Amino acid sequence: MIIKDPPFINRQSELALFRKKAVDIIHGRGEDLFLIAPAGRGKTALLKELKDQLFWQEQDLIPVYFDCSREVTDILALADAYLTALLSQILLFEKKDLIVDPKNSSLSFRELQQEAEKQGKAVMEEVIFKHQRACRTGDENKGLLNALEAPGRIAQALNKPVWMVLDHFQEIETLSSGGKGIIRLWRQVIGSPWAPHLFCGEPPGFLLKTLFPALRSPQMTVMELTPLPEEEGPGLGTVLGTYFNVETARDLMPIWFNYLEGNPGTLTSLFREASAGAGRLESHTRFCRIYLESLARGELGRGFEHRLLAGTAGDPFEGGAMLRILHHLETSKGPMLAMTELSGRLDFPPERILPTVARLERAGLIWERFGNIGLENGRVLRDWIKVQVRRYLFQENPAQIIDDLGSELERVLSGFDQETTGHDSINEKCLHFSLVLPINSESELVAVRALEQIATYSELDENSIEKAKIALIEACINAGEHSQSFEKKIRVYFEVQPEALEIVVEDRGQSFDPVAVQARMVREKAPLAQKRGRGLGFIREMMDEVRFEKADMGTRLVMIKKKNNQKA
Amino acid sequence: MKNFKVSQDQQGDVILFKAQGYLNDLGGEEVERLFKKAVKEGYRKFVLDFGKIAYINSIGVSFLVGIVEATREKGLKVCFTALSTINAELFEMVGLTKFAVTLPSNREAVEFLKTA
Numbered sequence: 001m002i003i004k005d006p007p008f009i010n011r012q013s014e015l016a017l018f019r020k021k022a023v024d025i026i027h028g029r030g031e032d033l034f035l036i037a038p039a040g041r042g043k044t045a046l047l048k049e050l051k052d053q054l055f056w057q058e059q060d061l062i063p064v065y066f067d068c069s070r071e072v073t074d075i076l077a078l079a080d081a082y083l084t085a086l087l088s089q090i091l092l093f094e095k096k097d098l099i100v101d102p103k104n105s106s107l108s109f110r111e112l113q114q115e116a117e118k119q120g121k122a123v124m125e126e127v128i129f130k131h132q133r134a135c136r137t138g139d140e141n142k143g144l145l146n147a148l149e150a151p152g153r154i155a156q157a158l159n160k161p162v163w164m165v166l167d168h169f170q171e172i173e174t175l176s177s178g179g180k181g182i183i184r185l186w187r188q189v190i191g192s193p194w195a196p197h198l199f200c201g202e203p204p205g206f207l208l209k210t211l212f213p214a215l216r217s218p219q220m221t222v223m224e225l226t227p228l229p230e231e232e233g234p235g236l237g238t239v240l241g242t243y244f245n246v247e248t249a250r251d252l253m254p255i256w257f258n259y260l261e262g263n264p265g266t267l268t269s270l271f272r273e274a275s276a277g278a279g280r281l282e283s284h285t286r287f288c289r290i291y292l293e294s295l296a297r298g299e300l301g302r303g304f305e306h307r308l309l310a311g312t313a314g315d316p317f318e319g320g321a322m323l324r325i326l327h328h329l330e331t332s333k334g335p336m337l338a339m340t341e342l343s344g345r346l347d348f349p350p351e352r353i354l355p356t357v358a359r360l361e362r363a364g365l366i367w368e369r370f371g372n373i374g375l376e377n378g379r380v381l382r383d384w385i386k387v388q389v390r391r392y393l394f395q396e397n398p399a400q401i402i403d404d405l406g407s408e409l410e411r412v413l414s415g416f417d418q419e420t421t422g423h424d425s426i427n428e429k430c431l432h433f434s435l436v437l438p439i440n441s442e443s444e445l446v447a448v449r450a451l452e453q454i455a456t457y458s459e460l461d462e463n464s465i466e467k468a469k470i471a472l473i474e475a476c477i478n479a480g481e482h483s484q485s486f487e488k489k490i491r492v493y494f495e496v497q498p499e500a501l502e503i504v505v506e507d508r509g510q511s512f513d514p515v516a517v518q519a520r521m522v523r524e525k526a527p528l529a530q531k532r533g534r535g536l537g538f539i540r541e542m543m544d545e546v547r548f549e550k551a552d553m554g555t556r557l558v559m560i561k562k563k564n565n566q567k568a
Numbered sequence: 569m570k571n572f573k574v575s576q577d578q579q580g581d582v583i584l585f586k587a588q589g590y591l592n593d594l595g596g597e598e599v600e601r602l603f604k605k606a607v608k609e610g611y612r613k614f615v616l617d618f619g620k621i622a623y624i625n626s627i628g629v630s631f632l633v634g635i636v637e638a639t640r641e642k643g644l645k646v647c648f649t650a651l652s653t654i655n656a657e658l659f660e661m662v663g664l665t666k667f668a669v670t671l672p673s674n675r676e677a678v679e680f681l682k683t684a
Contacts, residue, residue: 467654470624473625477625534662537626
């Protein structure tokens with residue numbers, strides 16, 4: 001039985017934002033955009049809804065949706081699929097008044113040619129002709145470039161912009177690896193106001209580290225699709241319950257939705273799984289069972305498996321190695337582990353561990369920075385790893401795994417409210433403040449002035465506060481100068497603890513290695529060699545604890561200043 | 569450079585720079601420019617007054633290091649005055665206080681430089 005996607009709900013503010021972007025495109029102010037978020041966040045549903053809304057409601061902008069995750073054997077096949085999607089959707093747009101359901105309207109190349117001829121679209125005929133010629137000669141680059149340039153050419157000929165909505169863009173990397181270098185071709189076609197792109201993909205860390213720098217133009221904006229707030233869980237649960245005919249406990253939905261990290265796509269997968277079973281989600285017990293079964297062999301786990309297994313066929317080393325690495329990271333203490341250390345502990349030769357780590361990172365399961373690796377954040381991901389490790393590495397019975405982990409998870413869920421309360425009682429002595437600063441000249445002064453005020457809540461002496469201010473100034477400057485934050489912002493978090501003040505400076509850009517950066521500044525900026533490169537030294541000197549962490553999308557610098565009598 | 573100002577004064581053969589606000593790269597450049605100009609004009613004794621400095625960042629400090637190194641190379645004299653506790657600590661950390669005298673006030677600095 002094929003179950004269609006549920007109706008689109010929530011994400012109204014995001015839709016409104018993209019509709020505004022569409023208006024910009026119509027007025028010739030279109031720009032290429034990048035939308036990133038982890039799996040399950042609801043990117044695809046959002047893009048499809050956007051495309052549908054624009055298709056039916058706009059006359060002056062042609063939306064074209066293309067799913068880059070479709071199976072293609074080579075670059076010419078990609079060009080073929082790209083052109084088919086493009087031309088079909090443009091031709092259908094032009095005749096949309098006659099169409100009942102655009103989703104069921106797919107045209108073959110021959111039909112496209114005939115339709116283009118019928119509609120008098122000479123430019124399309126030319127595009128098709130060029131494509132056929134590239135296919136005959138086997139010229140992959142010409143074929144793909146023709147396809148990628150086609151939106152802009154057609155848009156100009158029709159005097160109507162085309163918005164290319166490209167979903168699962170990370171899959172392009174699969175084709176572009178092995179020296180094919182097709183990102184170079186994509187780079188040639190971005191920046192056109194006639195046919196801007198909305199690239200969308202995951203995992204964010206991998207895209208920002210690899211694909212995005214290869215593709216980006218300086219003007220490209222990157223947006224992140226954030227989780228839905230917990231309070232939207234019940235509403236979403238009600239809609240999904242009705243749609244999938246699943247009986248739900250409305251009062252427990254916020255806890256489950258919270259556990260699923262506010263990801264509407266993940267919740268939808270869970271409901272789909274529940275509907276295929278007994279159709280009930282009325283208790284924590286039931287939730288745990290369906291959730292874990294789904295991680296083991298159903299909807300939720302398939303996403304991870306698909307990404308993990310892509311490209312591993314024929315390599316007997318990979319499967320076991322990946323599981324052992326994941327298991328090791330999952331059970332090791334601390335947020336990161338040096339790859340050399342991991343290599344030694346698992347007795348893997350370094351040359352074998354590198355490609356495996358790269359594959360795990362590409363799948364969004366781990367992150368790697370400067371030779372250190374760690375598990376990506378995410379409860380669902382970690383649960384999936386637990387299930388897979390026990391199932392495949394330790395060869396345990398799936399039913400037993402689900403029973404064990406289910407009881408454990410149920411205890412967690414049952415205690416979620418109390419846990420939150422408990423957390424608050426510990427944290428009630430802490431005060432939290434946060435700031436989002438634009439990366440501007442001297443915006444660090446805003447942070448430091450906030451710190452002056454915040455520090456009045458702490459018990460730090462004046463000299464310690466002054467030191468923290470110096471460190472904060474340097475941290476903000478470093479983040480602003482070196483992160484290349486795509487959002488051009490720095491986030492500063494303050495936690496006033498009973499015995500200390502913790503300051504976190506976070507950027508969402510390319511992670512940078514502060515030590516390497518300072519060394520490079522000394523090497524490369526000869527005239528300023530004496531002027532720069534002291535910041536990190538100041539920070540370390542002024543604070544009691546300093547550590548760099550890899551943030552979701554960038555770098556996080558954690559600095560702690562303790563009360564004088566708390567220092568070691 | 570809206571958060572930094574530097575003014576220049578003269579007491580006998582001593583040039584006084586009174587800095588105010590946030591001494592960063594831009595402020596550092598400005599102090600360095602005025603200092604070089606005064607050196608070019610033949611002055612050899614300098615006081616840098618930090619009494620109204622709110623913050624100094626590492627690049628600002630580096631410009632001061634540059635000035636102090638220039639005074640050493642050229643046999644000039646420089647005093648820092650009215651340093652806050654934290655700035656005094658910072659200057660000591662980067663080694664500035666080894667080569668520049670720090671004094672509480674401009675009056676004391678001028679007196680000191682007269683005899684130097």
